[in-house]
Amino acid sequence: METAVASAASTGRAQTSRSRCRMSPKRYEAKLRLAEAFVRLVEAMPAERITVNMIAEASGKHRKTFYYHFADKEQLVVWLFRYDLASGLADKFPEDLLVREQDSPDNPLAEFPFYARRIEESGRIYNAPFFAALSYSLEKRRAYYRRIFSTRGPGTLDFYLHQLFFPAIKEDILFLIDREIGRQSAVERKALRERMTSNAGVDFLAEFYTGAFLSRFVERLNYTSARRTARDIIPFENVVHDSLAALIRQEIEKAAREPGSEDRPGKGGAPCASPA
Structure with a gap:
């Protein structure tokens, strides 16, 4: 999975794709057959005990077929998650809302959307439908x-997902900061923009919120199958982006009220520190 993780970490800012992703199962028939065989095996035994030979045998494919499509089991795990998520997103969202990684010859997963960003006319990011799809x-x-x-740390799916979603959440934060700064006076905007985006605070906030929503979704997999995250969080279904927007608004308004704030570009602590 290290190759997949490195790819996700090096994509830079997430990109909204212009081309339609073809999610036909027939196009990915061989990969899906191997992946479904792996799923059945994982449900019966620990993943670390499963070998490529076992996957090939369970799928009715040759060992060479596995290595034609995947470098290792970890790459298969990432591919299946991305395929499942992309299929759900392509079914539920118009193409102009879908977000993909930047195209790269080293990243065949770049064709799969992994995020959807819906911005209302008011400027509010309403991403509850994305979290429902996830x-x-x-x-x-x-x-x-x-x-x-059940396994965490570098080289795992959990680690990969943090690297995958971090750029998208960071881009959301930068959008929200820019939206709130646009509501301030013209004199204050430049200084506020530099102050709010020129330090590590944005990265910290993106890491915090990415980790928070992923950890909660993963934890709920241990609940009974009758409990559905997308249903249970109503009416707080947009809590991630609404709380981000409220926090950013509070910090920008506080910074704008500070004496001489327009004369101190780039000065100050984290852009979204806890309220005093």
Whole structure:
């Protein structure tokens, strides 16, 4: 999984794709057959005990076929998650809302959307439908993902997802900062923009919120199958982005009220520190 993790970490800012992703199962028939065989095996035994030979035998494919499509088991795990999520997103969102990684010859997963960003006319980011789609993609293979996420750290799916979603959440934060700064006076905007985006505070906030929503979704895989995250969080379904927007608004308004704030570009602590 190290190759996949490195790819996710090096993509830079997430990109909204212009081309339609073809998610036909027939196009990915061989990969899906191998992946489904792996899922059945994981549901019956620890993933670390499963060998490539076992996957090939369970899928009715040759060992060479596995290595034609995947470098190792970890790459298969990442591919299946991305395929499931992309299929759900492509079914539920118009193309102009889908977000993909930047194209790269070293990243065949760049064709799969992994995020969706819906911005209302008011400037509010309403991403509850995305979180519902993510929840469904995990919960439809609940037993499988419960076992996969039992291992954490570098080289795991959990680590990969943090690297994957971090750039998208960071881009959301920068959008919200820019939106709130636009509501301030013209004299204050430049200084506020430099102050709020020129230090490590944005990265910290993106890491915090990425870790928070992923940890909560993964933890809920241990709940009974009758509990569905997308249903249970109503009416707080947009809590991630609404709380981000409120925190950013509070910090910008506080910074704008400070004496001489327009004369101190780039000065100050984290852009979204806890309220005093």
